[in-house]
Amino acid sequence: MHKxxxxxxxxxxAVESAQLAGAFTLGYFNAATPHQMKADRTPVxxxxxxxxxxxxxxxxxxxxxxxxxxxEFGETPGAGAASERGGAGRWIxxxxxxxxxxxxxxPLYATLIAFERDREMLLGVIHLPALHETIxxxxxxxxxxxxxxxxxxxxxxxxxxxxxxxxxxxxxxxxREPGFQRLRDACYADRAWSDAYAYALVATGRAEIAxxxxxxxxxxxxxxxxxxxxxxxxxxxxxxxxxxxxxxxxTNGAVHTDALRLxxxxx
Numbered sequence: 027m028h029k030x031x032x033x034x035x036x037x038x039x040a041v042e043s044a045q046l047a048g049a050f051t052l053g054y055f056n057a058a059t060p061h062q063m064k065a066d067r068t069p070v071x072x073x074x075x076x077x078x079x080x081x082x083x084x085x086x087x088x089x090x091x092x093x094x095x096x097x098e099f100g101e102t103p104g105a106g107a108a109s110e111r112g113g114a115g116r117w118i119x120x121x122x123x124x125x126x127x128x129x130x131x132x133p134l135y136a137t138l139i140a141f142e143r144d145r146e147m148l149l150g151v152i153h154l155p156a157l158h159e160t161i162x163x164x165x166x167x168x169x170x171x172x173x174x175x176x177x178x179x180x181x182x183x184x185x186x187x188x189x190x191x192x193x194x195x196x197x198x199x200x201x202r203e204p205g206f207q208r209l210r211d212a213c214y215a216d217r218a219w220s221d222a223y224a225y226a227l228v229a230t231g232r233a234e235i236a237x238x239x240x241x242x243x244x245x246x247x248x249x250x251x252x253x254x255x256x257x258x259x260x261x262x263x264x265x266x267x268x269x270x271x272x273x274x275x276x277t278n279g280a281v282h283t284d285a286l287r288l289x290x291x292x293x
Contacts (some may be wrong), residue, residue, distance in 0.1 A: 030167065037149045037164040040117075040139045043084050044162075047077040048137045048155030051122055055156060056131045069125045074098050077121035077137060085117050092117055092141075097244045115143040120244040124221035133157055136222040140247035147269050150248025152222045152229075161226045163255035171230050178258040178278035179231040184209070184288075187234035187281050189216040190224035200239035200273075202263075205289035209237070212288055225249045228276050229256040235285055236276045239263075246274050258282075263289055 054073035061069040078098045085094055093104040093116035104114055117139065122128050124135035133156030140150045149164040161176060163169035169176040181187050189210060191197065197206045210216045213235065219227060222245070224236035229252050238245075250269045253260040259282040262271035277285055 033148055033164045034167065036141055037151075037162060037167070039088065040141060040149055040151045041153075041160060041162050043081055044137045044139045044151045044153035045155075045160060046084070047081050047121055048153045050077050050080055051128070051135075051137065052155050055128060055133075055135075059129070061125070061129045069129055070098065071122070071125065071129065073128065074122045074125060078119055081117075081119050081121065081139070089114075089117075094119065095244065097121065097242070115141055115148075117141055118244050118247040120222075123245060124223065127221065134219065134221065134223040136226070138222055138244065138248045140244075140251070142247065145270075147247050147250040150251040152226045152248060152252060154223065154226065159226065161229055161252055163229075163252045165251055165255070167255065169229055169252055169256035176230045176256050178228060178253075178256050179234055180280070181234045181278060182280045184212040184281050184284050185214060187213045187285075188227075188232075189213040190219045190227060190233050190236045191216065192220040192224075192238050192240075193218045196239055202239040202273075202289075205263075205291060206237065206239075208288040208291060209235070209285055212284075221245075222249070225253060225260075225276050228258055228278060229253055231278070234278045234281055236274075237263075237285075237289070238274045241272055241274050243270060246271075249274070249276060261286070265290075 051073040061071045078096045090105045091114040094102040096119035120138035128135040137153045151162040153160045227233035259279045260276040263273045
């Protein structure tokens, strides 16, 4: 099978899987679903666990040779072939990205799926179940938004840029306030549209910058192919293209250098 045919088939599977898992989560959304707090003081619900279990069962059925890494149930190797380096590849899952939004009845949560091989993120899906939006991309195949091509905006200056972030508490907690304040003050507007929704906005030209001071692999993995294929740039706060980094900056590309300069000025 040609590489693009293979990746195209995997992307089709990923989109369908994300939409099925997202439909599952809607059964718990705005339904007074109880939540528990994990050891890291983040919430989890039966929607998170059930959706990830559904995704794992579907992958195991169709791609048993692939490994799986998920937020709720950790690492599962494939049938003797999957690992971080080499092998058949690995699926990276976040069944409910934005559980705080989910338990608060805010419709900006997402189901995230990425596929990795040799530490390269080959495809990514952001599915927003309550908004009925799906943004998806594979390397060399473009970025798509509900079936139409997605592109970043053409805004060229920070003074016209829209900035999204996770909220000021985490910015302060991780010692990023000075840089963030410089960037915020240089931008046209800022909003706390956080989690994967912020990156969906950048990829579809509805915002220019999304920044996060703390990220896990399952948060950021699908964002790399999506932002790249939409014509933007995504790096860590040092400017390195590293989905294994613990922070992220995504832009439409045109304002990336200026945004990094302000974020990192104290360094």
